[in-house]
């Protein structure tokens with residue numbers, strides 16, 4: 001991991017501290033057991049099957065597979081929005097689920113720091129503390145010098161990194177990221193990929209659906225749906 005990252009101390013919960021203790025089962029986890037899914041009413045044309053994996057905090061899982069293999073569907077199953085046709089999904093200690101969308105959405109005239117402070121303020125922090133935590137995350141995502149720029153002035157890669165920083169600020173237990181570099185050119189995508197590790201700074205379980213081999217390589221773990229046909 002990059003050594004220039006900053007973990008906002010207050011975003012790490014007591015449960016996360018327990019996660020790091022040796023010989024303990026992580027308090028927060030998602031356990032998929034024998035999961036399979038199909039949209040075919042006959043049940044014959046399975047997208048994936050027998051997927052068994054435990055997702056843990058502070059890991060960033062790349063979810064890969066050809067187009068149409070079921071990556072977005074599996075994200076939705078992990079989030080609890082779609083029931084799997086087969087198997088079970090247990091979400092333990094995952095009360096807050098956050099979905100980071102492909103296209104960055106922000107408020108044009110609001111500053112970058114405002115976008116990242118707001119989730120802290122929404123959770124009851126005063127503006128000073130919220131901005132201090134937001135600055136830590138902006139630093140982790142390489143956005144310090146843009147903190148007071150309006151969202152409309154950010155490039156595509158900067159806006160996408162801001163969305164990731166805001167996702168971490170949301171204090172989610174489970175963060176699902178769909179194709180974070182899909183709309184970006186190679187150089188811009190690289191600036192996003194090199195900061196992906198910062199996604200798990202708040203102690204979330206992070207799953208990133210991607211086609212991009214560089215995004216895959218920037219994650220800590222790999223779930224390739226091609227292995228679960």
Ligand SMILES: Nc1ncnc2c1ncn2[C@@H]1O[C@H](COP(=O)(O)OP(=O)(O)OP(=O)(O)O)[C@@H](O)[C@H]1O
Pocket residue numbers: 039047065066067068069070071072073074
């Ligand atoms: N609600 C639905 N009803 C019927 N079929 C669906 C539904 N949602 C997705 N599908 C189909 O399921 C398959 C998997 O879709 P999904 O979007 O999960 O794949 P993906 O791997 O994320 O694809 P891509 O990489 O192109 O985004 C596709 O063939 C899609 O058309």
